[in-house]
Amino acid sequence: MKRLHNEDYGPHSRLGAAGRGLTMGILFSAPQYEFDIIREEWLKSVQQIAKNGVFVGGPAVSGFESSFASYTGSAGAVGVGSGTDALFLALKALGIGPGDEVITVSNTFIATVNAINHTGARPVLVDCDRSSYLIDLEQVKACVTSRTKAIIPVHLYGQMTDLRELAPWAEAQGIAVIEDCAQAAGARLFGKAAGSWGIMGCFSFYPDKNLGALGDGGAIISSSPEILTKLRKLRNHGGEARYQHEMPGFNSRLDPIQAAALQIKLRYLEEWSQRRREIAGWYDKYLQDTDSVILPKDSNASHVYHLYVIRIDNGRRDELKKHLQKKGILTAVQYPVPIHLTPAYSSLAYAEGAFPNSEKFAGEILSLPMHIALSEEETAAVASEIKSFLNVNKKMLV
Template sequence: MSVRFSSAKSEYDLIREEWFERINQIAKTSVFVGGQAVNRFEKGYAAYIGTKHALGVGNGTDALFLTLKALGIGPEDEVIVPANTFIATVEAIHHTGARPVLVDCDPQSYLIDMDKMKQARTNKTKAVIPVHLYGQMVDIEAINEWADTFHIHVVEDSAQAAGAKMNQKRAGSLGTAGCFSFYPDKNLGAFGDGGGITTSRDELAEKILLLRNHGSKVRYSHELPGFNSRLDPIQAAALEIKLKYLDEWSAKRRECADLYESYLIGMDVMTPIHQNDESHVFHVYMIRVEEEIRDDVRKQLQKRGILSAVHYPTPIHLTPAFKELGYSKGDFIHSETYTKEAISLPMHNFLEEQDIQRVAHALSDALKSAVRV
């Protein structure tokens, strides 16, 4: 018996009948773009996050890009971003024409190193994108205090942190705006692509509304050159249904993380550092093993029906896509080191203790017999 890496199939089984009924209602109205399904989800998600606005868009990358565009960020501007993030975070900056300025991560939490972030600021810095990596929140309030001094926008990359909460405030509610991915494997995932932007700034929300829909609020009246990035109503319907389970699922993931910690005691692995509160929703449960055995450990786990992953194998500055930024190997040593040792173990809303026990036993055996390279 295998241990699944994610729970998209189980989530589908859970909401299938209710979702099919929503799809039937959408089909009867023949409103296949926008409409009440999207409006209901946006209203519900804004209330859940604690912002005045939630705006559905095509995907998480568009959420970042459109937010930066709406903030007026473009050529000659700089945006600070961690080197250890999914490439979409940096792509969004690149496509505005601004320069991504990379900084290293904290060696324990893997979140953006705030001291290095502050050192990277120049008079061209217009925004910083702290990434709530693996589901763990960055201390946005601390960043806001610094950023406000220099009139720098704080755009939360909340793609992996839907539902996370710090000091009773949710990810996506603390910065200038929060950007979410609703990709199927996310903590709040659709059954296709989708993304969202949350903000309490009316002017920013109005600008994003225009940009996501060809620069138009009224059909054939175009106020500016825009884009086509809208949340599909069929996906919005699934997200609205799933939203009512999100807090329960977040609690389940934290419970699974606690079980992992108890079962991995005594093994030669490094488990995640976190605050033992709601600020981590464990989109990913990432451990570290010795670099020399990492790949063999993963192969042995796979042979026993346990899938794993590496989030993410190559820091941004070492990818061919962003070699023109001019960084070199060794520039971000913490990001470079841990990605060679990282293994993401199965983590989802439907894991049971027996599944985690199986993973732990298989991992223990793999560590003992792993071949060094």
């Protein structure tokens, strides 16, 4: 594996030059930098796939599944078409459907709730914690009914929900814990990997994720042989062998060309996670004690900073976002509308004000640039522009 050094990162580095091209400014997310690292080895893998003529499944997929299972400390991994498919198939593997309830958080990407909805089960939402933005576990317990079949805690922004108490509690209630690990590949809590605390862990390999493919992809990990067998059938039209359909299934298979990229990137994941923590540390340093800026907290030392999310509590988040864009600094809001207030889930009949933390944060959060090629110079520049904007506006208000 090619080891990277400090000179490999930043705007003037080989990666920066290759990824940025003629574009000026600071990119929000830049998977092209990672592709530049794996390019040669991946192209050789693709040539081998083409030579063998195995374009669906095959050794590239099974090899990555084995490596990913080993990395996460699980008995097995099942590659699927996307992170959304991973959540949906995990629920289907447990037989969850109409009449059932699945609890998750309103402060998440809509895919979490879509997966529940498409099984026919009812999504039951709870609020997020005020400091970590993660699912409020006490509210989860309060929402459990006789219909509750599963809980989906979301490891948001790269930080893990602490499941030390919830996982055994849920198991004692006969409730499955399915971890949404879409933003937490590489995260560990007390040495235990994201996805390995519940009955299943569901991952997205969307290109900008910490472990990202070159297109869509996902995986489910589990240490239950029965569940792994069922998942392999569900993803492949209901059977592992061709024309042997043991149950109604789906077509959701991880592409071998994507698996080849993921296999290579997996070897860099620890290094890249540490790089993201280093970048987060720079942001912390340059933004500390900045009026109106609330920094993220690594509340349990699990954070791998898929996103570095600050809060602007003076009502000027949108103005700041526009200011940064004018300066060539790209940012994002994840997520601008809590799930219960989206038109898609108005049928759940949660009123405005039902989840005050999620609603408040949706108007304050701002994701700053975060990718492995960011330099300390760039993070300092982002912080400087944020301070400049806030100081100017503060003086105008005085």
